[in-house]
Amino acid sequence: MYLLGYDIGSSSVKCSLVDVQNGSCVATAFAPKSEAPIKAVNPGWAEQNPEDWWSYLKAATADVFSQCKVDAKDVQAIGISYQMHGLVCVDKNQKVLRPAIIWCDSRAVGIGEEAFQQLGRSQCLTHLLNTPGNFTASKLAWVKRNEPKIFDKIDKIMLPGDYIAMRLTGEIATTISGLSEGMFWDFQTGEVAGFLLDYYGIPRSFIPKIVPTFAEQGKLTSAAAKELGLAEGTPVTYRAGDQPNNALSLNVFEPGEIASTAGTSGVVYGVNGEISYDPKSRVNTFAHVNHKTGYNRLGILLCINGTGILNAWMKRNIVPEGIGYAEMNDLAAQAPIGAGGVSVLPFGNGAERVLENKERGCSFNGVNFNIHNRSHLLRAAQEGIVFSFKYGIEIMEDMGMPVNKIHAGNANMFLSPLFRNTLAGVTGATIELYDTDGSIGAAKGAGMGAHIYNDHNEAFASLQKIRVIEPKASDMPAYDEAYQRWKSYINQD
Numbered sequence: 001m002y003l004l005g006y007d008i009g010s011s012s013v014k015c016s017l018v019d020v021q022n023g024s025c026v027a028t029a030f031a032p033k034s035e036a037p038i039k040a041v042n043p044g045w046a047e048q049n050p051e052d053w054w055s056y057l058k059a060a061t062a063d064v065f066s067q068c069k070v071d072a073k074d075v076q077a078i079g080i081s082y083q084m085h086g087l088v089c090v091d092k093n094q095k096v097l098r099p100a101i102i103w104c105d106s107r108a109v110g111i112g113e114e115a116f117q118q119l120g121r122s123q124c125l126t127h128l129l130n131t132p133g134n135f136t137a138s139k140l141a142w143v144k145r146n147e148p149k150i151f152d153k154i155d156k157i158m159l160p161g162d163y164i165a166m167r168l169t170g171e172i173a174t175t176i177s178g179l180s181e182g183m184f185w186d187f188q189t190g191e192v193a194g195f196l197l198d199y200y201g202i203p204r205s206f207i208p209k210i211v212p213t214f215a216e217q218g219k220l221t222s223a224a225a226k227e228l229g230l231a232e233g234t235p236v237t238y239r240a241g242d243q244p245n246n247a248l249s250l251n252v253f254e255p256g257e258i259a260s261t262a263g264t265s266g267v268v269y270g271v272n273g274e275i276s277y278d279p280k281s282r283v284n285t286f287a288h289v290n291h292k293t294g295y296n297r298l299g300i301l302l303c304i305n306g307t308g309i310l311n312a313w314m315k316r317n318i319v320p321e322g323i324g325y326a327e328m329n330d331l332a333a334q335a336p337i338g339a340g341g342v343s344v345l346p347f348g349n350g351a352e353r354v355l356e357n358k359e360r361g362c363s364f365n366g367v368n369f370n371i372h373n374r375s376h377l378l379r380a381a382q383e384g385i386v387f388s389f390k391y392g393i394e395i396m397e398d399m400g401m402p403v404n405k406i407h408a409g410n411a412n413m414f415l416s417p418l419f420r421n422t423l424a425g426v427t428g429a430t431i432e433l434y435d436t437d438g439s440i441g442a443a444k445g446a447g448m449g450a451h452i453y454n455d456h457n458e459a460f461a462s463l464q465k466i467r468v469i470e471p472k473a474s475d476m477p478a479y480d481e482a483y484q485r486w487k488s489y490i491n492q493d
Contacts, residue, residue: 001076001452002026004064004230005443006057007242008082008160010048010102011035013056015064016439017075020452023462025440026070029063031056039099044106047099050088050163057164061228073231078168078220079238079446081245081438082161084181087139092155094166098147101139102160108138109357111145119199121279127186128193129277129285129298136182137193141200157206161239168236169218173211180287181241187275190293213289214238214449237449242438243269244289244299249441250407250434251460253290253297258406258429260389262413265349266307268389272298272401282354283395289445290456300401302392305349306362307385308412313348314381318374329416332378337425337475338482339376341366343489344384354392355490365489379418386422387486393427405430409437410466424471425479431469 001020006013014030036056039047065072085103090096101107112132116124124131132138136159144151156172159182166172179185179192184207186193192207211217216235225232240248247259247269255273260266275296277285288299311325319328347355348362364377393403406423408414410433424431444459453459 002070002074003077003079003443003447003452004075005079005439005441005446006081006164007245007438007442008053008057008080008164009242010038010083010104013053013060014437014439015057015060016437016443017064017068017070018440018443018447020076020447023444023460027064027067028439029060029067031059031063038102038104042107046102046105048102050096050100050160053160053164054167058227061230065229072229075230075234076452077235077237077446077450079442079444079449080161080164080236081240081242081442082159082164084159084241084243085135086160087136087143088158088160088163089143089150089154090156090158090166090172091153094172097150097153098143100160100163101142105139106134108142109134111141112138115141115196115199119195123195125277125279125281127188127195128183129187129275130183131281132183132196133281137184137196137200137202140202140206144201154206156208158208159241161241162208165217165236165239168220168224170221171218172208173217174208175211175213175239177213177240177244177287177289177291179207179210185287213240214445216449235450236446238442238445240289240442240445241286243267243301244286245438245441245445247271247299248289248445248456249436249438250409251456251463252407253288253456255297256402256404258403260406260408262307262385262408262419263411264308266304266385266389266413268302268392268396268406270300270396270401270403272300272399274298274400276399278395278399280356282356283392284353300396300399302354302389302396304346304354304385304388304392305352306346306388309349310344310346310362310381310385311413314378318377325415328378329418331375332382333418335375335379337478338485339380339383340372341368341485342372342376342380343482343486344377344380345486345489346381346384346388354388354395360490363489366485382413382416382419383422383482384486385413386419386426387483389423390426390483391487391490403427403429405432407432407434409433410435420469421472422479424469425475426483428471428476430471433466433469435464435466
């Protein structure tokens with residue numbers, strides 16, 4: 001028996017086939033092979049054609065089954081992970097009405113801020129646990145204001161994963177977790193956030209039916225099965241946004257457990273057992289994959305835009321041509337903890353939510369031309385990224401969520417020993433690295449939704465722990481001193 005997992009990203013669609021018996025990934029593939037295009041008609045806009053996601057999914061599926069001799073009839077269930085906060089609008093014939101407005105599109109920032117001011121801080125934060133912000137509901141309000149003829153044709157709105165599920169099953173549905181990430185869920189009433197829909201003038205009929213995150217959500221239609229080379233009737237049994245799904249992939253389900261990634265942007269995603277929020281909305285709170293009425297499991301999301309992108313910038317501009325990341329990490333490690341007094345604020349990739357949406361910019365502080373060299377700058381950059389994580393983790397801790405252990409995939413900046421040791425040293429948390437990814441997690445989520453696995457512990461029993469990094473007590477004072485110096489630059493003019 002096998003499980004199929006899809007991860008619908010903005011760069012590519014990844015597909016993985018997982019063996020139920022031993023939990024191993026039999027084959028994996030992604031499409032397109034070059035980064036998927038994002039259309040920006042105006043500054044701050046970001047759109048993609050949902051039909052392209054489907055084309056990429058078909059290509060990745062074909063690639064996976066070309067790698068192995070697995071009968072499509074042996075696939076027991078399908079799971080979906082997807083890029084969060086996007087907006088797909090369809091008419092009554094399930095025809096897409098306009099390109100999808102994806103997660104990194106910022107056209108609705110002003111609309112969300114206006115709603116926050118008029119509805120009131122208390123109303124928004126206590127019910128939505130966030131500001132309306134630039135999330136899916138505000139993007140839909142933008143369509144209503146600026147494209148009324150399209151708005152009038154809308155029958156249902158969906159998140160990207162809901163659209164893929166519709167293409168697979170012919171059924172339009174969503175989840176509580178999905179609604180919460182779009183600002184459509186009211187945590188006080190336990191239902192769709194009618195007060196925000198009314199404010200924006202959005203009909204309740206636009207919201208699809210709600211299905212559990214783990215359950216049969218529809219079956220593969222004959223048309224979809226023919227396009228994909230799969231068996232008609234194969235159930236779709238799991239869907240979740242990419243960050244909740246990344247946490248699931250790392251077996252992060254319970255309060256106090258943390259998942260982290262450090263790619264172009266960096267994420268710390270922790271699970272809280274209490275409904276809470278940051279009064280300044282510097283981190284976001286959504287329903288985690290296992291949240292349900294009477295069983296609070298909230299995902300607190302910290303995102304740092306300037307993470308791997310700073311490291312890549314350093315590689316392009318600071319080190320000699322031809323030096324790879326591993327050599328660059330070795331070079332950075334030649335400098336002492338604290339980089340000899342150099343501090344880097346890594347906020348050069350747009351407004352940072354953790355800084356209350358300020359455009360703080362990237363800056364190098366404390367550089368002395370007589371004593372500092374390339375190694376100090378490289379180390380300070382990696383430390384600065386980690387310190388921005390620590391800055392957000394302190395907000396999480398103020399919300400009542402202790403951070404003692406951080407689960408991460410063995411990828412991107414977590415491949416750097418310096419990065420890992422700094423994160424352990426400044427937070428005091430143990431870092432555990434695993435060999436997994438989002439599409440594998442989606443496949444195992446499908447196994448849970450199909451009741452092939454009894455629970456998440458059984459589903460992830462085969463999750464391979466690559467290494468454990470413990471904080472070194474003797475180094476922690478030096479890390480803290482460097483962090484306090486770094487933090488002192490945050491509010492300086």
